[in-house]
Amino acid sequence: MKTFTRLALMLAATTALTTGAMAEGRTFKVWWYEPADSALGIAWDAALAKFKEAHPDVEVQFELKTFDQINQAGSLILNSSDAPDLMEYNKGNGTAGLVASQGLLAPLDEAYAQYGWDATLNEAALQLGRYDENGVFGSGPLYGIPNYGEFVSVFYNTDMLAAAGLSVPTTLAEFEAVMDAFVAQGVVPIAEAANDYPAQHLMYLLALSQATPEWVADFQGLKAELDPAPFLYAGQKLQEWVEKGYLSKDATGMKADDMAAQFTSGASPFVVTGTWYGANFGGIEGFTASQFLFPGNHLSAGSTGNIWVVPNGADNKDLAYEFISLTLSQDVQNLMGNSGGVPIAADPAQITDRIGSLETELFNQLVAQGGLGFYPDWPVPGFYNEVLQATQAVIGGTATPEEFAQRLKDAYDDGMSM
Amino acid sequence: MAAISQSRRTGSAVYWLYLMPGLIGFVLVVGLPFAMNVAISFTKWRGIGMPSFVGLANYDRLLGDAAFWSSMQHTLFFVVAMAVIPTILSLILAATLFDYVATQFGQGWSSFFRAGYYLPQILPVSAAGVLWSWILNPHGVLNLVLRGLGLEGSNWLGDPSYAIYAVMGVMVWIQIGYSLVVFMSGLGRVDPSLYEAARLDGAGAPQRFWYITIPMLRPEIAVIALTTTIAALKVFAPVFVLTNGGPDNSTIVPSYFSYTHFFATVRVGYGAAISTAQTAITILLGLMFLRLQTRKGDAR
Amino acid sequence: MKKTGLTRWVVLGLLVGLLALMLAPIALAVINAVKTAADYAARGPMALPRSFDLSGLRDFWSHVNFPLKLWNSLLLSGCAAVFGVLLSLLNAYAIGIGRVRAGRGILVLILMGIMIPQESLVYPLYYLTKSVGLFDSLWSVIIIFTVLQAAFGTYLLASVLSEFPRELLEAARVDGANRWQILWQVVFPILRPTLAVLATFFFIWTWNEFLLPLVLLASNDHQTISVAMGVLSGQYVSDPTTTAAAALLGILPTLIFFLIFQRTLTRGITVGAVK
Numbered sequence: 001m002k003t004f005t006r007l008a009l010m011l012a013a014t015t016a017l018t019t020g021a022m023a024e025g026r027t028f029k030v031w032w033y034e035p036a037d038s039a040l041g042i043a044w045d046a047a048l049a050k051f052k053e054a055h056p057d058v059e060v061q062f063e064l065k066t067f068d069q070i071n072q073a074g075s076l077i078l079n080s081s082d083a084p085d086l087m088e089y090n091k092g093n094g095t096a097g098l099v100a101s102q103g104l105l106a107p108l109d110e111a112y113a114q115y116g117w118d119a120t121l122n123e124a125a126l127q128l129g130r131y132d133e134n135g136v137f138g139s140g141p142l143y144g145i146p147n148y149g150e151f152v153s154v155f156y157n158t159d160m161l162a163a164a165g166l167s168v169p170t171t172l173a174e175f176e177a178v179m180d181a182f183v184a185q186g187v188v189p190i191a192e193a194a195n196d197y198p199a200q201h202l203m204y205l206l207a208l209s210q211a212t213p214e215w216v217a218d219f220q221g222l223k224a225e226l227d228p229a230p231f232l233y234a235g236q237k238l239q240e241w242v243e244k245g246y247l248s249k250d251a252t253g254m255k256a257d258d259m260a261a262q263f264t265s266g267a268s269p270f271v272v273t274g275t276w277y278g279a280n281f282g283g284i285e286g287f288t289a290s291q292f293l294f295p296g297n298h299l300s301a302g303s304t305g306n307i308w309v310v311p312n313g314a315d316n317k318d319l320a321y322e323f324i325s326l327t328l329s330q331d332v333q334n335l336m337g338n339s340g341g342v343p344i345a346a347d348p349a350q351i352t353d354r355i356g357s358l359e360t361e362l363f364n365q366l367v368a369q370g371g372l373g374f375y376p377d378w379p380v381p382g383f384y385n386e387v388l389q390a391t392q393a394v395i396g397g398t399a400t401p402e403e404f405a406q407r408l409k410d411a412y413d414d415g416m417s418m
Numbered sequence: 419m420a421a422i423s424q425s426r427r428t429g430s431a432v433y434w435l436y437l438m439p440g441l442i443g444f445v446l447v448v449g450l451p452f453a454m455n456v457a458i459s460f461t462k463w464r465g466i467g468m469p470s471f472v473g474l475a476n477y478d479r480l481l482g483d484a485a486f487w488s489s490m491q492h493t494l495f496f497v498v499a500m501a502v503i504p505t506i507l508s509l510i511l512a513a514t515l516f517d518y519v520a521t522q523f524g525q526g527w528s529s530f531f532r533a534g535y536y537l538p539q540i541l542p543v544s545a546a547g548v549l550w551s552w553i554l555n556p557h558g559v560l561n562l563v564l565r566g567l568g569l570e571g572s573n574w575l576g577d578p579s580y581a582i583y584a585v586m587g588v589m590v591w592i593q594i595g596y597s598l599v600v601f602m603s604g605l606g607r608v609d610p611s612l613y614e615a616a617r618l619d620g621a622g623a624p625q626r627f628w629y630i631t632i633p634m635l636r637p638e639i640a641v642i643a644l645t646t647t648i649a650a651l652k653v654f655a656p657v658f659v660l661t662n663g664g665p666d667n668s669t670i671v672p673s674y675f676s677y678t679h680f681f682a683t684v685r686v687g688y689g690a691a692i693s694t695a696q697t698a699i700t701i702l703l704g705l706m707f708l709r710l711q712t713r714k715g716d717a718r
Numbered sequence: 719m720k721k722t723g724l725t726r727w728v729v730l731g732l733l734v735g736l737l738a739l740m741l742a743p744i745a746l747a748v749i750n751a752v753k754t755a756a757d758y759a760a761r762g763p764m765a766l767p768r769s770f771d772l773s774g775l776r777d778f779w780s781h782v783n784f785p786l787k788l789w790n791s792l793l794l795s796g797c798a799a800v801f802g803v804l805l806s807l808l809n810a811y812a813i814g815i816g817r818v819r820a821g822r823g824i825l826v827l828i829l830m831g832i833m834i835p836q837e838s839l840v841y842p843l844y845y846l847t848k849s850v851g852l853f854d855s856l857w858s859v860i861i862i863f864t865v866l867q868a869a870f871g872t873y874l875l876a877s878v879l880s881e882f883p884r885e886l887l888e889a890a891r892v893d894g895a896n897r898w899q900i901l902w903q904v905v906f907p908i909l910r911p912t913l914a915v916l917a918t919f920f921f922i923w924t925w926n927e928f929l930l931p932l933v934l935l936a937s938n939d940h941q942t943i944s945v946a947m948g949v950l951s952g953q954y955v956s957d958p959t960t961t962a963a964a965a966l967l968g969i970l971p972t973l974i975f976f977l978i979f980q981r982t983l984t985r986g987i988t989v990g991a992v993k
Contacts, residue, residue, distance in 0.1 A: 035952050036781050063938040064781060066948030072681045073933040076844050079466045082854045082936040090953075094684055102467045195576055195664065197954065250556030252665050253576025257548075257958050258555045264759035276954040285756045382683030385662065392665045398578055399666070432897060433816025440809040440828065440872065443865040448831045451842030458841065465841060511736075514729065522726055529980055534737045537744060540972040542926050542944050545965030548958055549743040552750075552763040559746065559764055591740065596919075603915050637877050645832065645870060652835040655928070673835045680837050693838035700833040705826060712822065
C-alpha cells in the first residue's frame with residue numbers, strides 16, 4: 001500500500017512537472033477561413049500580431065482553413081482531439097447549433113462578462129451566438145461571439161447614374177423608374193446570378209418589403225408553418241422585373257463571379273449583393289461604385305457574421321478569450337472598417353475608407369432600426385438548394401410565382417417536420 | 419486428369435496468401451465502412467452524437483422522393499456522355515493516331531496528340547468548373563463564337579432544356595483522354611505488320627478499324643466500358659461545380675443528391691439510404707456486365 | 719505507299735482542330751492566370767491580358783505554404799500509386815494466374831471499391847480512423863487510396879493476366895521457380911508497361927482527390943494541394959484569376975509525371991504482348 005502511495009505521489013509530481021513545463025511553452029491554436037487579403041483577414045492578422053507581442057512565450061499556431069473544409073467537416077473536426085483552441089465557425093442551426101447541442105462547444109457567458117465583451121456588444125448582436133439544447137439559435141447559453149456584420153444592399157455605378165442624370169432611388173417605385181430609364185437606353189439595369197446564391201438574396205429583399213418583423217421571427221425560428229404571401233409577392237416581382245428587362249433571363253446561367261464581372265466591367269449599373277463584395281467593388285478601375293440599402297425596405301437580408309467558438313476540449317481557453325477581446329478592440333475593428341469590411345464595434349469617425357465607412361454606417365442604421373432579416377435559406381437545413389432552384393426557375397420562366405411560393409412552402413413545412 | 423485438378427486445387431490454396439493483403443485492406447476500407455453506411459441508413463443521425471433507429475423510414479421517403487427518381491434518369495445521360503461517346507470517339511482517335519498518324523507523320527506526332535487530348539483529365543474539377551463557367555455562361559466564349567458565326571447563342575447552364583447537354587459536353591471533354599490512353603497502350607501490342615498486311619490486301623481504313631482494331635482491343639473496351647459506366651453512375655463533382663443540380667433539378671444526379679443530405683441538410687441517415695440504394699444498383703449492373711464479359715470471353 | 723498529300727493534311731487538320739478544341743479551355747486558364755484582378759474585373763475573362771501579374775499566385779504560394787502541400791500531395795499520390803499497383807498485382811496474380819476459387823466473386827467484391835460512391839464512406843472512415851488514432855494522418859489517407867485504387871487495378875490486371883500465356887508459367891515451373899519467383903521474374907517484367915500506366919493513373923487520380931482528404935486531414939500541415947486550392951474561394955467571393963493560376967501550378971507535377979511516363983504508355987497493356 002505504501003509503495004502504491006509513493007508511486008502515485010511520484011506520478012503526480014511528474015505530471016505537475018510536465019504541466020509546469022507546458023505552461024511555459026504553451027501553444028495557442030487558432031483557425032479561421034477568411035482569405036488573407038480580405039478585410040477580416042487583414043484585421044485578424046493584426047490582432048494576432050498584437051497577441052504575439054503580448055505573449056512572447058506562447059507559440060502561436062495559426063492555420064488559414066478553407067470555407068469548404070470547415071463547412072463540411074467542421075463538426076467532425078470539433079468532435080476530435082485535433083480541434084484548435086479557437087476557431088471561426090459558421091453561424092446557424094446546422095453548424096454551430098449542431099455542435100453546441102452535442103456539448104462540443106464551451107459556453108461563453110462567464111467570459112462575456114469577465115472579459116468585458118458586454119461593453120462592446122449588446123444582446124441583439126448575440127442572437128446567432130446563443131443556441132438552445134436542440135441547437136436552435138436565439139436563446140440558450142452563449143457559444144459564439146460575433147466579430148463583424150454583413151448585409152445585402154444595392155451597389156451602383158455612380159458614373160452611369162450621373163451620366164444618365166439619375167439620382168439614387170429611395171422607394172421601390174423610384175428604383176423601378178430609374179431602371180426603366182436604363183432599359184430605354186438598352187442597358188440591363190441589374191447584374192444578377194441565379195445559378196448561384198445571389199438571386200435568392202434579391203428575392204428575399206423583395207419578400208422582406210412585404211414582411212413584418214413578426215413574419216421574419218416566425219419564418220427564421222420555425223415557429224409556424226410558412227405563410228408564403230411575401231414569397232408570392234417576391235416571385236411576382238421577379239417575373240415582372242424579368243419581363244420589363246430589369247434583369248435578364250440569362251441570369252439563370254450565371255455564377256456570382258460572372259455577375260460581379262458584369263457589374264465591374266460597367267455593363268450593368270446595379271448589382272444587389274452582400275457587403276462581402278465591398279472590398280472588391282471599392283477598388284474598381286474605371287468608375288466609382290457606391291451603395292444604398294434596398295429602396296423602401298425596412299428589413300434587409302443581413303446578420304452578424306460568423307462567430308468565434310471555443311471547443312469544449314480546448315487546452316487554452318484563457319488565451320482564446322484574450323484573442324477574442326483583441327479582435328473586438330477598437331483598433332482592430334477600425335482596421336477592419338478601413339480595409340473595406342463591416343466591423344461590429346468600430347468608431348465610425350475613425351473609418352476613412354470610403355466603402356468601409358459607408359458599410360459601417362448602413363450596418364449601424366440597420367441594427368438600430370431592427371432591420372436585419374437574416375437570410376432566406378437559414379431556417380431549414382438544405383433549404384438553400386431549394387430556394388436556389390426555385391428562384392432560378394421563376395427567373396427563367398419555368399415556374400409561375402404561385403408554383404415558386406408553393407415549392408418554398410412545401411420544402412419549409414417538410415423541413416419543419418424532420 | 420484427377421491429378422491435375424488436384425494440383426490445381428492445392429495451388430489455389432497457396433494463392434490465397436497473395437490475396438490476403440488486398441482482402442484485409444478491402445474489409446477495412448470498403449467492406450466495414452459500407453456495412454456501417456447500410457446500418458446508418460436505418461437511423462436518423464446528424465453525423466455526431468447518437469443515431470436513433472427509424473427502421474425503413476428513410477427508404478420509405480426515398481421511394482416517394484421525385485428528385486431521387488429524376489436523378490436516376492439523368493444517370494442514363496451521363497452513361498452516354500461518360501461511357502458511350504468517349505469510348506467510341508477515342509477508339510476512332512486511337513486507331514487514327516496509331517494506324518495513320520504514327521505511320522504517316524511519325525511516332526512523335528501521335529504521342530503529342532495523345533498527351534494533348536489527355537490534358538483535361540489532369541485538371542482539377544474545381545478549376546475546370548471555373549473555366550467552363552466562363553465558356554458556357556450567357557456572355558461567355560461559346561455564345562460569343564456562335565454569334566460571331568451568325569448563330570443564336572443559348573443560356574447553356576441556365577436553361578433546363580440545355581443544361582444537361584452542356585454538362586454532358588464537359589464530361590466528354592474530360593473523359594476522352596482516359597479511354598484514349600488505355601486504347602493506345604492496348605494498340606501498342608498489335609504488330610504493325612498486321613495493318614501493313616491488311617493494307618496490302620486492299621483493306622481500307624474502315625475495314626482495318628473494324629476487323630483489326632476492335633477485336634484486338636476487346637479486353638480494353640470491356641475494362642473501359644465497365645469503369646466509365648461505374649464512374650457515370652456515381653458522377654458528382656462536375657455537376658456540383660457547374661450547375662448545383664439545377665436549373666429546376668434538371669441535372670441532379672444520385673451522388674449530388676446524397677451529398678446534399680450528407681453535408682448540407684446533415685440528414686446523414688437519409689444520405690446513407692440514398693447511397694446504399696445507388697450502390698446496390700451499381701453492383702447489380704456491374705455483375706450483369708461482368709457476366710456478359712466472361713461469357714463473351716468464353717465464347718471466344 | 720504514302721497517301722495522297724491532300725488526305726494527309728485533312729486528317730492532320732482535323733486532329734489539330736480537335737486538339738485546339740480540347741485545349742481551348744486550358745488556354746483560357748493561361749490567359750486569365752496572368753491578369754491582374756482589376757484587369758479581369760474591368761474586361762472580363764475573355765479579353766487578352768493587358769497586364770502581367772503573378773502576385774496572386776505568389777500570395778497563394780506563401781499563404782498556403784505551397785512547398786509543404788506539394789510534398790504532402792507527392793507523398794500521398796506517390797505512395798498510393800506504388801502501393802496501389804503492388805496490391806493490384808498481388809490480387810490479380812491470385813485471381814488471374816492462381817485462379818483461386820470464387821475468383822470472380824472476389825473480383826466483384828473488390829470492384830465495390832470503385833462502385834461505392836465516396837461520400838458514403840466519409841462518415842464511417844472518419845469514425846474508423848479516429849478509433850485507431852489515424853485521424854488527421856496522411857498514412858490513413860494513403861491506405862484508403864491504395865485500397866480504392868487497387869480495386870480498379872485488380873480488375874484491369876486480372877483481365878490481362880487471365881490471358882497470360884500459360885506455357886511461360888509452365889516453363890518457369892519446370893526450371894524450379896516457385897510462385898513468388900514466377901511473380902517477380904516472369905510476370906512482373908512482362909507486365910511492367912501496364913503497371914506504369916496504372917501507376918500514372920493512380921498518381922493523377924489521387925492527386926485530384928478532394929472530399930476524403932478534406933475531411934480526414936484536419937490540420938493544414940497534412941493537407942494536399944487540391945484541398946488547399948479551396949482558400950481561393952471564400953463563402954461568397956472567389957478569386958477567378960488566382961484560381962486559374964493556382965490550377966495551372968497545381969497540375970504541373972501531374973503533367974511532368976504524365977510526360978515522363980508517356981513512353982511507357984505507348985508500349986502498352988500486355989494482353990498477349992508475349993509473342
